[in-house]
Amino acid sequence: MSTLSIKHLVKEYVPGKPVLKDISLDIEGRGITAIIGPSGTGKSTLIRCVNRLINPTAGEILFEGQDLAKLSGQPLREARRRIGMVFQEYNLVERLTVMENVLSGRLGYMNAWAAWRRKFDEADIQKAFALLKRVGLADFANRRADELSGGQRQRVGIARAVMQSPGLLLADEPTSSLDPKTSVEIMEVMRDLAAENNIPVMINIHQVDLGKRFAQRVIGMSGGLVVYDGTPDGLDSDILKKIYGGQDWLAT
């Protein structure tokens, strides 16, 4: 059984103008699935529909035996706990410390009073320290998030997502705000952490080369539809033309 199964997903922000037109996908087991496609084709919308930061218009999102599209309230929050998310602009709570940001991955399991007083489980705290060490920020635990560089922030973002012990990791263009070298480092951190924890990753990515380099599977989207689904090696210039349109940009 696949981890995540999306069936006939449709999203319309304006009635009659669908951004996502009938998307069906299965994400299996482990490894990285990269979604590529031009800006505005609904990649972000697709990712956000999975953990319901955006509500889909129609379709099913099956994850761990539940249809996420139909959940709300407490069951939805419980489902979200099982899905980690890494954001393009890191989305750390800037005025909190690095440690508080990482530990906020456990918020779904805490009542408001304990959360307010920062009474986290000792085991969670140790795990957070281990994760920070793993992403190379062992000495930054008590620094405020807004003191960090972009690459460091994204490392904290990944640690926060993994802290949830999720069954699926979503990443919405995690490298688009970073320089090329840092982008590769972040992708390596994400790949390795996901592999160590057996988490499948679904990632939106702008840079085709990064997608090809790190993903086991590439999904090409264009105009709200899936136009390619296969291995990175299968991405030849014909298919890229189909995804992004035109061809002048391919000539170098």
Next chain:
Amino acid sequence: MTSASLEMQRWIRFTPLQRLARFAVFFVMAAAVAWALKTIEIIPEFLYDAPEQVVDMGSRMWPIDWEHFWPAVWPALVETMHMSAMATILGLMMGIPVGFLAAGNATPFLWVNLIAKFILVATRSISTLIWALFFVAMFGPGPLAGALAIAFHSIGFIGKMFSEAVEESNRGSIEALQAAGATRMQQIIMGYWPQVLPTFWSVALFRWDINVRESAVLGLVGAGGIGMALNAAIDLIQWQRVALILLTIFIVVILIETIVTQIRKKVI
């Protein structure tokens, strides 16, 4: 398990010193409130009686005495508007120089700064009503006393905002002027003033908004405006007129706030 616990790291959100400081602040606040609650003189019967009294007062306010508007409330309202406009201009004229004197970078004389800062705190500490008592005694009852009272009270606010804006202004252009041999006055006009101009507009508008509210109460001590009409109505126990005046103040204040927000959006 044992090897893990050997490596256990402790995570605390604040350093002991921060904790102590926070605890001290909370403790002092709690103590102050406890002291206030324990010693304040409140007559319990008055407190229990309050809801009934409020309902009674509300019922006596209805129906609102609309007839009263044109003969008495409108002229008082116009006077209030004049008073607050004049007070804002006067307040700016007095507050801005003091603000420049209080700013350490525009006026590099420590004792001048300190005196100016004292003026800012002192004018702000004395409330409009008390200023009004003075000016009514000096110039007799009427809107002149009211305008002066609000103007003197606004010196503190206007001056504080200005001195902060001046202190934050960019050194570069001032140094350029100094290098060109500009006098201190020229530095202020050519260097600081353009930089604090946005502050000028926002402070002027913000203070005008406050001053309208302030000028609505000054009539209580005879300093003119709609407060005088309110005072008369309360003294004569004409609650239906009180209701009319309160409603008028409410609407005017909302109107002014809307206007100020619109101007701010367009100008700043």
Next chain:
Amino acid sequence: MNVASLADKSIVTRADFFAPSLGKRLAYVAVFVYLVYAAATLGLSLDRIEKGVGYGVRFLAGFFPPNFTETDIIPGLLESLQIAFLSSLIGTALAIPIAVLAARNLMPVWVSWLARLLIIFCRSFHPVIVAIIAVKAVGFGALAGIIALTFASIGFVGKLLSEAIEEISKKQIEAVRATGASFMNVIAYGVVPQVMNRFIGFVAYETDSNLRNSTMVGVVGAGGIGGTLFSAFQRFDYNFVAGIILCIIGLVMIGEVLQIYVKRVFR
């Protein structure tokens, strides 16, 4: 180099200064004409100014030496302090939930609309006007002052806090929501850290302002030093008036110093 940049700058400001649009010019002229007219309605005359300044000088002379000995000052000041503390506490406690309800990015339209109306209502009336009404409702004394300043606090903190909440970054909230956090946890980790600093500033200012206003509501019988001050004024005891005013200024200054300390602790 410096001279060149200076020249650039002055050209820009001049161009800005001398080329306002026609509409702007008309607005300036209209404002100026109005101010002249308004000044005329105040009834200024040289004779009046001369007399007034004469009285003023006599006043100032009457202030010396300020009289601090009277035993009325301390109880009055303490009552003002009590009013300021309690109204700040109650006002802030009520303002927080109202501000959350009034924030358009957290609440449905009709809820925020109602809460905003309440805030506008509290803001519209000067504390002294509320105090007059409160005195009629609950009688003379500190309770009326507390009610009046509580109203003002709700209006002030409620407005600024709801605006601060509306300006927070949605991205940070989105991230906290994505972890499966409950509404209260989203508030605690997504909203509170973003507004805390400004909130402390508002409350500090509010307490400062309540302290100043608590010395005033006594004029209409709502407790505190204001009543003492007003009666001293009415019996022309200007030495005592000066003593009270200096005490008030001292109190407000102490408050400002404390404010700086508290802000530093919570930064």
